[in-house]
Amino acid sequence: xxxxxxxxxxxxxxxxxxxxxxxxxxxxxxxxxxxxxxxxxxxxxxxxxxxxxxxxxxxxxxxxxxxxxxxxxxxxxxxxxxxxxxxxxxxxxxxxxxxxxxxxxxxxxxxxxxx
Amino acid sequence: xxxxxxxxxxxxxxxxxxxxxxxxxxxxxxxxxxxxxxxxxxxxxxxxxxxxxxxxxxxxxxxxxxxxxxxxxxxxxxxxxxxxxxxxxxxxxxxxxxxxxxxxxxxxxxxxxxxx
Numbered sequence: 001x002x003x004x005x006x007x008x009x010x011x012x013x014x015x016x017x018x019x020x021x022x023x024x025x026x027x028x029x030x031x032x033x034x035x036x037x038x039x040x041x042x043x044x045x046x047x048x049x050x051x052x053x054x055x056x057x058x059x060x061x062x063x064x065x066x067x068x069x070x071x072x073x074x075x076x077x078x079x080x081x082x083x084x085x086x087x088x089x090x091x092x093x094x095x096x097x098x099x100x101x102x103x104x105x106x107x108x109x110x111x112x113x114x115x
Numbered sequence: 116x117x118x119x120x121x122x123x124x125x126x127x128x129x130x131x132x133x134x135x136x137x138x139x140x141x142x143x144x145x146x147x148x149x150x151x152x153x154x155x156x157x158x159x160x161x162x163x164x165x166x167x168x169x170x171x172x173x174x175x176x177x178x179x180x181x182x183x184x185x186x187x188x189x190x191x192x193x194x195x196x197x198x199x200x201x202x203x204x205x206x207x208x209x210x211x212x213x214x215x216x217x218x219x220x221x222x223x224x225x226x227x228x229x230x231x
Contacts, residue, residue: 004157035219043203045222091158103220105158 002027004094006106013082014114021077021109023092029053034068034075035093039108045091051075082113117141119223121206127229128196136191136226138206146211147189148220149181152203164189165211196230203227 003026013019025034036048049059051068059066063080079086089108119140128134140147149161163171164183178200180192189206203225209218 037222042224043205043227044224045205045207047219047221050219103160107155107157 002029002094002096002104004092004104004106006090006092006109008109009107010110010112012112012114015084016081018078018080019082019111021079021090021092021111023075023077023106025073025075025092025094025104027094027096029096031096033095035095036066036075036077037091037093039089039091041088048077079111082111084113084115087111087113119206119208119221121204121223121226123226124224125227125229127231128193129231130196130198132196133192133194135193136204136206136228138189138191138223140187140189140206140208140221140223142208142210142221144208144210144221145186146209146218147183147186148207148209149189149191150205150207152205152225154202158205162191193228196228198230201228201230 005024006022008022011019030053032053034051037045038048039045049066056068056070065078067076075092077090089110091108092106094104119138122137126134146165148163151159151161160173161175161179162169162181167183167186178195182190182192191204205225206223207220209220211218
């Protein structure tokens with residue numbers, strides 16, 4: 001069975017602090033994809049990154065960085081020098097290449113950046 | 116309009132009403148999805164359409180009825196809903212026509228539904 005766990009329900013940081021959002025996944029498939037989405041108060045889920053299971057290189061995009069470790073089944077997301085606009089709910093998701101329901105979301109981490 | 120749009124953004128209805136949610140994608144995608152997002156729960160996939168054909172129905176009650184007249188439009192018809200159906204309903208689309216759900220899904224802003 002597939003599962004995504006985001007153990008951090010809510011996080012608050014002061015502006016300019018770094019923050020890491022944890023994501024742990026479970027799957028027996030060897031081919032899978034991992035995603036991060038941002039959901040601001042407006043409600044729309046905004047796509048941030050997609051990573052396949054064969055690419056363990058970490059990725060940096062501006063203030064965002066992702067650390068993918070297959071050994072620990074984790075795909076953590078770090079925001080450097082956080083800003084108030086980063087306040088949102090962040091979802092990690094898993095997708096596997098089989099028929100049926102293939103997109104599994106975690107319960108999300110609500111991030112509040114305090115000015 | 117760009118991306119995925121949804122109307123209405125907010126909807127309040129009684130249990131005996133009939134209403135419809137509309138989703139339109141402007142990305143040239145071939146697959147469309149309905150999700151339900153309730154407080155403190157993971158997103159629940161409701162329906163998947165690929166090239167206008169329903170390829171997935173995740174045991175959703177019959178009071179929810181989807182319709183996909185073409186690859187750009189998706190509707191969710193609602194009738195005799197229950198208060199527990201109150202939630203944010205999100206529409207998404209992805210590129211693949213083969214039902215490959217590993218494609219990135221792009222979401223609309225959602226419809227906040229309240230059932231009284």
